[in-house]
Amino acid sequence: GWHYKKIIKEPNNLLMDFSKYSSKLEKEQKARAEKVRRDKERLAREKARADQKKAELEEARRSERLKREAEEEQRQLRIEAAREANGGLYLNVRLQPVPYDPSEKGIVRGKDKIALPPSVRESLREQGAERQYSAPMFFELSLSDTFMHGPTAAPSDGDAPNSETDSAMNPRPDGGEESGVLRTHGAVLEYSASEGTIGLPPLIAERLGGNTLSQQRVYVKYTKLPKCTWGRLQPIGHEFQTDIENIREVLEAEFARHSTLTEGDYLTVDYCDKSYTLRVLELRPAPAVCVIDTDMEVELAPSLEHDEYMQKLREEKERVDAELAEAARREAEANEERTRAEAEASQLRNQARAQAEARLEPEAAEGEAEAVSCAVRLPDGARLVRRMRRTQNLQALFDFIDARGTAEPGQYNLATNYPRRVFTSETDGCRTLEAANPEGGSQLTFFLEQRA
Missing domain, CATH: 1.20.5 (Single alpha-helices involved in coiled-coils or other helix-helix interfaces)
Structure with a gap:
């Protein structure tokens, strides 16, 4: 019986195991199919993102190329405009500043005179500058806080100004003015500076950054300047207009030390061992002008x-x-x-x-037995005299003096000399004249003394 039951149950167990394995296999197939589907979708998304990124990169490169082409076109236009404005001459280089003092050579108009390297003269000579101009040549001097990479990058510490990787005669890449930079002008005195350098007098160096200038480069651009006809200056301190009477003569003497003026420049005027600073607010006919052999009108604005x-x-x-x-x-x-x-x-x-x-009682009659003549000597030497009776109180004498208005009531004393006695109305008013003068006599003399 046992063997029979076992044989009967085995087919059922096989059916149950097959059903379980079949269900598991079906789930695994569905999971693999779902994973394949998700992988395809992920790959499709990644491909779409890659295609989009590639398109964006190509568009960025195209935009950058168009931008460079536009900038180059603008640069060429500015160069041509500069050539046209400057009589066909164009120069735009970057040089390392070095100290230079024209006053050591006895130059009077030397506050803004600069020294350039011979290569600058050669560049201008090749463009016919010496055939066109015999007067001083002017240059715009500007300073940028940052330098562009590549050949025009600023040298690091220890680099020579004329190194192979940083030629001092590199032209500016844009050919135009930079925004937010310091700017002034100067006239060339000589072409004796070392190659790659520019000699700057103290005033120009101060305008372009002072102590920090040695760590930077100066952009030098040739320019023509018109003669100045009018200028507006602003003293920094109010003392300039109050201390100096002949302002016109003082300014003329100062302009005689300059060749150029630029809006925004600061001038230092020395007068009577004192220095005054003025700022150039406005110039005509241009923001930068020549002041050599010119008759200009100057207007002073209120000081800062x-x-x-x-x-x-x-x-x-x-x-x-x-x-x-x-x-x-x-x-x-x-x-x-x-x-x-x-x-x-x-x-x-x-x-x-x-x-x-x-x-006041009536004055004693003349010849009366009790009569006594009372004389009061006043501080001014005058005398008051009244006949009184010996039996009368001293207050009667005080009343007589008060009634005459000779002294302020209560503000004086009466005194005798020999012997010295002092009487007051408050303490001695009730004393009789006889008690006040026990020596007797038909005459009494008192001195009026003002109280302190």
């Missing part, structure tokens, strides 16, 4: 410190006016208080005088 200076003057005037007004107010109040006090004092004096007159 003018508004601040005038504001300080206004504030100082307002302060002084306020102090004067306050002093006047205080003086008026003091005068008013003094007038009021004087009026009150006068009123009190009048009241005291009236009261003193009311208290």
